Amino acid sequence: MNSFLSTSTSSSIALGFSGNGSGRPLVKPVFFEIHCPVKEYQTKPFANIQNYSYTKEENEELSDTIWHVKLTLCDDDNDLNRIESIDYLKSEIDHRLDISFLAKLFIDINELDKAKDLYNLIVKDLPSDHCDRVSIKTNIGTIHFGNGQYCDALKYCRQALKINRLLMPKDFVTLSMILNNIGHAYNKLGNYLESIEYHKKALQIQKKFLIKNNLGYATTCKHLGVVYDCLSKRKLALTYLEQAKKILEKYLLEMHPHIGDTFNNIGEIYLSNNRSNEARINLEKSLEIRLESLPTDHPILSVSYSNLGCAHDRLGNSQKALEYHNKSLNICLKSMSKNHPDLATTYNNIAQCYNELDNFTSALFFS
Numbered sequence: 001m002n003s004f005l006s007t008s009t010s011s012s013i014a015l016g017f018s019g020n021g022s023g024r025p026l027v028k029p030v031f032f033e034i035h036c037p038v039k040e041y042q043t044k045p046f047a048n049i050q051n052y053s054y055t056k057e058e059n060e061e062l063s064d065t066i067w068h069v070k071l072t073l074c075d076d077d078n079d080l081n082r083i084e085s086i087d088y089l090k091s092e093i094d095h096r097l098d099i100s101f102l103a104k105l106f107i108d109i110n111e112l113d114k115a116k117d118l119y120n121l122i123v124k125d126l127p128s129d130h131c132d133r134v135s136i137k138t139n140i141g142t143i144h145f146g147n148g149q150y151c152d153a154l155k156y157c158r159q160a161l162k163i164n165r166l167l168m169p170k171d172f173v174t175l176s177m178i179l180n181n182i183g184h185a186y187n188k189l190g191n192y193l194e195s196i197e198y199h200k201k202a203l204q205i206q207k208k209f210l211i212k213n214n215l216g217y218a219t220t221c222k223h224l225g226v227v228y229d230c231l232s233k234r235k236l237a238l239t240y241l242e243q244a245k246k247i248l249e250k251y252l253l254e255m256h257p258h259i260g261d262t263f264n265n266i267g268e269i270y271l272s273n274n275r276s277n278e279a280r281i282n283l284e285k286s287l288e289i290r291l292e293s294l295p296t297d298h299p300i301l302s303v304s305y306s307n308l309g310c311a312h313d314r315l316g317n318s319q320k321a322l323e324y325h326n327k328s329l330n331i332c333l334k335s336m337s338k339n340h341p342d343l344a345t346t347y348n349n350i351a352q353c354y355n356e357l358d359n360f361t362s363a364l365f366f367s
Contacts (some may be wrong), residue, residue, distance in 0.1 A: 087146060100132065104139060110298050110335055112143045119143075134164045141181055145188070146299065148340040154185035172209040176202040176216055180223055187227050195227045215258075218247035222262055229269050241266050257300070260289030267307060276314040283308045302331035302342065309349055313356070322353040 014031060099118055106115035119136050125130055141156035161178045168174060183198030199220055206217045225240035245262045252259055267282035287304040292299060309324035325346060332343045347366045354363035 012291065053142075100135070107139060107142055107146070109295055110146065112146050116140065116143050129167060130166045131163075134160050134168065134178075137163065138174075138178060141185075142307055145181075145184070147337055150185050150188040154189070155180065157181045157185055168310060172205050173216060176205045176210070176220070177207070180216075180220055183227070187223070187230065192227050192230050196224065199223045199227065199366065210254065215251055216249070218244040218251075218258075221247070222265060225269070228263055229265075229272055232272070234269050234273050237269050238266065242268065255289050255292045257290060257293045260286045260293065261300075262286075263289065264304060264307065267311070269312055271307065271314070274314070276311050280308065280311040280315065283311055297331055297334050297336045299331060299342070302328040302335070302346070305331070306342075306346055309353070313353060318353050319358040322357070325349045325353060 014022070032158065038096070041167065072261035082343065099122060103115045103118035103122070106112070106118065119140055120284060123136055126136075137156050137160035141153045141160065144150070144153035144156060157178055161175075162183065164171065164175055164178055174267065179198045179202040183195045186192070186195035201216070201296050202220045203224070206214070207222060210216060221240045221244035225237045228234070228237035228240065241262060244257065248256070248259050248262060259268065263282045263286035267279045267286060270276070270279035270282060283304065287301070287308065290298070290301055290304055305324045305328035309321040309328065311321075312318075312324060313321035329343075329346045336343055351363045354366065
């Protein structure tokens, strides 16, 4: 934004101007909260004109009936990483400022119910043979992944595959992505051989029709690494994951969440192989990236905290492990359904820590 903004230090005044949306069903009010870390800048980037303003009264009150957008002031010199991140997001948007993009954005920030509502709204107006149904089915599958509903995720991914083969048989980028999603679903369901079959189908398509070192290829390598780790083929798993990390680091920003995911996967392999200190190093790097690039209550952070808890537990730091598992639990309770499988895992990890600390009453409570 390259402009002046008229703002107020009072949320109630700002909310008065935004309104509550009544009488305007197609318009959604937006409340902007701007954080200005003025100590980081040599010149103050705003001016207080309260004495010249028509409205001088303040009364702090926030409403949940409108959208709340938080902004942080930055400049080119002090916030280079943020500027690069913004440029990357702009390239991903690719001028697709439509409702489908908004729904996908909701998935990225874990607003899964809002994303699903938007997709249901979109699909009502689409003809049965419209190619957008492929991406909608795929993304609804992603929503079910986020909710831990892996059978439903598999069902929607299979529907997406069927439509893709019918309407877009030569869209190999989308085809390989759907095959990877199906493979991921089988992995989550514990059918590892079926998972590998679909990931290798995606890999064959990418080698034959796409650029070998593209991001899709890296994603497939990452998935294969995760599945081979589940099969205890850890040397092969590490080879795939290192290959994925090398490609991602070539094409993405240093703090991109996909790179954080790969450090986490590598850390999990070291954890499985009882190389706990190497696991801790990779998991801490993953957490650093995820904290920089994701909302603080994003469910993927619960995985980072949980894995670090397990690493510290194996290193004999039961109290530190308990701290990480409690952080994981706090996020799970905020962002996941009560029957999500990750929540059960977190309860079990906390119980184990209390057991090792000889606090058997608490261990029994979380068991």
